[in-house]
Every structure is written in C-alpha cells, then in structure tokens.
Amino acid sequence: MPTAGRSTLDADAAAATEAAGAGDPSRGEEAPAREPSSPASTAVARRGPDLRRHLPGLETDRRLTDWGRSERVEGLVDRTLVDFLYRYWFRCEVEGIENVPATGGALLVSNHAGALPPDAAMVAKALREEHPYARPLNIKVEHFFKGYPGLSMLLPKLGCVAAHPANVHRLLYDEEALVLVFPEGQKGTRKLYKDRYRLRRFGRGGFVASAVRAGVPIVPVCVMGAEEAAPIFAHLRLLERLTGLLYFPLTPTFPDFGLTRMAGYLPAKFRIRFLEPIELDISPDDRGAVHTAAESVRARIQENLFEMVGERDSIWLG
C-alpha cells in the first residue's frame, strides 16, 4: 500500500506542479522523499538545481536587496570615502582583472590584514572600476558583526554577508554572484606588524568545500599594502574585554587619536593582483582533498605576495 500510495502521490504532485506552470515534474518526485524528521547533518542545503528558478523576483521599488544591501548607502560611501582612498590615498594598481569571470558565481579568496582592514573595500572598488561588467561583490564577514550594534546595521548595507556556509552557497550557486572570503579571518587582521605578509592558517578549508559544492571557480587575490596602511603594534587585552570588540589594537593613530582614528590609514601604495581561477574537481566531503586544495590556494597567494613585495621599491610610492 505505501509504495502504491507514493507513486500516485508523485503523479498528483507532478501534475499539480505542471498545471501551475512550474513545469518541473522532477520536483514532485523529490518532495515526498523528504522526511519531516530528517536531521540536518550539514548546514548547507543540498537541493535540486530546479529551485533556482524559484528565487524571488526583483522588486524595482525597493532600495534594499533581500540580503539587506542598500545601493544608496553603498553608493554614498563608494563615491566619497572609498573613492578617495582608492584613487588618491592608496593609489591602487590592479593586475589580472580578466581572471574574474564576467558571468556566473566565483569565490574570491584573499589575504587579510590591517587593524580595520581596508582590503575588502579596495577589492570591491577594483572590481567596480576595472572590471568590464563592474560586478558587485559580496564580502563574507564574521557573525560577530551581526551582534554588534551599529555595525550590524551598517555592514549588510555595504554588501557584507555573515559567514554562514548556507549564505555562501546561496550567493555562489543560486544567485551566481561573486563572493570574497578571507580564510584567515581575524587571525589575519590581528597579526602584528612584525608578521606582515606571512599568511595565517586558512581555516579548515571551508571555503574550498563551498566553492566545490556550488561548482564555481576559486579566484585567489593578493592585496599588498594593507599591512602597512594599518599596522598593529600590540594588543590591549583589558580594553578588548571591556569593549567586547574582536580585538583592541595599538596602531599609529589608535587609540591615542580617538575611536574614529582607527580608520586613520597610512598612505601605503596598494597593489591588487587577481590570479588565474582554479577549477577544482574534488568531492566537498573529502576532507583530505579539501584541505590540500586550501593549502595550495594559500601557497599561491603567499608566493605571489612575496614576489610583489620583493619587486616593491618603496612602501609609500610602490
């Protein structure tokens, strides 16, 4: 009885789907297979490719996207602060922009540095300025920021997305967008000036698994200059605990010149290099292969960084 019941249910569901114009009978076969009690072993939903067409449509009257990104706020910051930093303060130079695909999702992986890291904004700006399609970039940030008043309001409006594997998957796979990740995380930004340009551990390779699962290439990105723009000389643990921040650094301008001066960057010369995309053909569940791939991405970024720093004559003039 149950099997007979199932098959008619399938037919029902498929017929209804077709009648309603969704037109994908395979969906009907999948739906009954889902058990309500199925435990979610992985955070990333594994669904059929057909769900992509059911993404909500664009509402033209809205100023925000479903992620909370605001074109208005982003444009305002972009035209003023970011534009100034990009053109005149850091004098960004960009190489290999053609390595960022013009269509489809791609995972950009970069090194991370600076007390209040300016690298993410510069990479996003480089894409807007230099890329023929001026593709918007989604920046993966720690969950911490969602819980910190003020930042939780501002960061999503600028295109920052909390670093949940499901978020990255939806952006890469369903929405075919560009995502920038910093696998070093805050280990990269909190490292002291004496450790500059020495990449930290690349997490547990979660970014590789995300890219493989979504079937998108990885584009390694090397950013030179962020280390010198906002160097950290020491950490003040007591103040870190009192403010509840990720870290409380001692930089050339912070804290002695006040809170806002955390963004007081030194005018280091920036160079951003996009490396050739890496297509991976491994299983996302194969931990060993994922880890090896993550290590090789890290090694390529590290090599190129050393090369770029070696070619540099002056920190300030490039």
Next chain:
Amino acid sequence: MPSRRVLITGLSTYWGGRLAEALEGSDELETIIGVDSRDPTRELERTEFVRVGTQHSLLRRIVEAAEIDTVVDTRLIVDSVATSAARAHENNVIGTMNILAACGGPNSSVRKLVFKSSAHYYGCHQDDPAFFTEDMERPHPPRTPLERDILEAEAAVADFAEKNPDVSVTILRFANVLGSSVKTSHTALFDLPAVPMVLGFDPRYQFVHEDDVVGALEHVLNQSLPGVFNVAADGVLALTEVIDLLGKRIAPVLPPWGTGLAAAALRRAGVVISPEMLTQLRFGRGLDNRLLKATGFRYRYTTRETVLKLAEHMRLAPILRGAAAPYRYEREVEEFLRRSPNVRRSGRRPPERADGHGVLPERTGEAHAADRGDGSAELGGASAGYEDLEAGELAVLLGSLETDDLIALREHERTAHRRPDVLAAIDDALGRAEPAGPDEP
C-alpha cells in the same frame, strides 16, 4: 489520494475558521468537521462544529465515527502575548500529542495530517543563516517557553510521521503573519505611532499575508506533500524599510545592552514585546520559501505588498471601526439554519456555489435518508447518499428542486450512473419547470 473527509482542529482560531470557510467552496470535500473548545468565530455553512477540548479519547471517537481521512491542525499558539505560558504549553504540546494519538493507530482512517507550525522553530540568533531552509535545525537550543513548545510539538509530529509511514504528514512553518484581520504582537507594535527598535540594529523581516496562509493550507490539502515547508512571502525587508512603508516613525528606544530591562519598562507603559520578538528585533530572520513554490504554490503577495496591505488597512481602520458587527455563535440558531427544512438555502448562498453543494452536513445512514425525505434535500447529497436512492424515490424528490439544481443533477446522473429512467424523470421535471422559468416577461 485527495482528501474527502476533513477534520479541522482549532476551528475557532482565526486560521481554522478561515480554512473551513475556504474549504466549504470545494466540490471535492464531503465532510468538514471542526473541533475546538470555544465557539467558532466565523459564520460557517456546512462545517459541523463539535465542542471538545483536546482530550484524545473524544477526538478519536469523532475521527472513527466520521471516517476522517485528513486532519488539519491549525491550533498552535505562536504568539506568547496571546496567552499565558502554561496555557500555551497545554495547548501546543499536550494538545498536539492528544491529536496525534487520535490520528494514529493501526486501523485509523487518517491518511493525511497537516500541521501548522511556525518559523519560531528556527529562532533568531547571531549566527543564523540569512535564509533558513527546511532541513536546517536551529543552531542553538530554544530560549523561551514558546519556542520550546513549538520544537517539542514538531518533534512529536515528526515522530508520528516516522511511526505511521502510510500517513502523509505535512508541516508548514509560517513566517510572521500580517493582515487586516489578524492581531499579533507585531501588528500591535506597528500600530504605535513610532515603532520601537533596538538601537544599532536593523533586522531583516519576512512576513506572509493572511490570505497566503489560508492558500498554503489549502494547497497542501489538495496535494500530497509530505515533509516540511517554509511559508513566507517573497522578499526580505529591513525593519526600517517596513516602518517606512507603513508611514511610521522609527523609535530606537531599546538599548543594545540591557534590552530585556528596557522591554520590561516598556511593558509598564503598555507596549508589550514578547521575548521571541526581542531576539527578532535584534537579529531578524529570513526563510527560504522556494520548496513550497516548487510544488506549484503561488503567493499572492510579496512581503512588501503584505506590508503595504497592512498600511492600507491601518489607514482605513479608524473609519471602519465598529462598522462590522462581530459574528456571534449561537448554537440553537446555527442548528436551525443548518437543519430546519424551513430555511431557504438556495437563496442564501452565493450563486457560484449553488450548483453542487448542499448546506446540509453529510451524515450517514438513517439521518441522511430522513433529510432526503423532507423535501429540502439538495445536490450535496449527490456525492454520498444519492446512490442509495431508488429511481422511484428520486422521482418524488425531483419536484421540489429548482431548475438550476435539476440541470446540475442531470449532469451528475449522466456522468456518474446513466440510469435512463432517472434521466428521463429529470428531463420531465425540467420540462415542467421551464414554462414558469425566468423567460417570463
């Protein structure tokens, strides 16, 4: 297997009533029975109301006697402002267990169970994904009694689904509902001249329109869709966007630290913010609604349109206040309207429904035949008791039917039984009715 005989638990909740109302128009359904411990709040025509609590022995008897094949549970309390925690627990956990016990068992007639749950299942946390999919579990254990209850109830339903593999169990997790006639703690908040927010937070909000809630319940009733489905309108808005659409002002009066204390102070002032809402005002929540859309369901409103609808209603509310008298359930009056042969039903009903459905609730056996005999029998009987009638008995009844009903009956006879003598009798009756028809000047 389409549903034929439906039992709605929580008939007197807003959703139960709305669903019953919607189902009454369906030709497929033979029987709609609603149970609740309170009087129904909506005027229902063919739904039979039985007042019971959630004691499972009584429910079991109703399920067995009426051979219910589909149970829709709309009774879950998802707003902790609505009632006390103890009563919510009694209703949400104990009530669910009783209903499941009444549905289960080796020789139960129930083949489908639809359970209305809530997105509170997922909670709101700092490390949430931006869009919850159905296969995700909440990242942290529940914090409030209501969330605990919802999790417990869903676990019981999931357990039931596992133990009864031949029952198709559908769980719908609804986002926050907005609409003109539903009162939630969110609509209460939006009714204020300035909407309180947590300073420094702009949470993402997703709503679902009340019509879409009923639509979704109906959709899963008409199909077989075992599993869990999120029900939330397209589009996730920031709270500031919502407030802007409503034309209200933003009042970031809740401090980011010590929010609970400030909420307690606000409660003194008459602004009640439930503990679930406090986390939602901070972190927000988004649901992935694509799984249900893939089954063919279409939302009538996006989240933005839902909010705009509410804004429209809020502008009209002061003008319409007190205009529509609330429906009052009086058992004797309802009984009279449903059963008395003196009630002219065809006149009362909207014309589009006059073709196939009796006002009379379906019953079996003698009671049914007795109704046939009183001359007021209508075509609703055609689905169940009609077959039992002999051609001769039918011929007697035909005289009392209206022309429209006769035509419908002829259609039914021609497709279902093709008894030549009955067809001839109907044609005869039609011929007699024609001269006095509407053609007369």
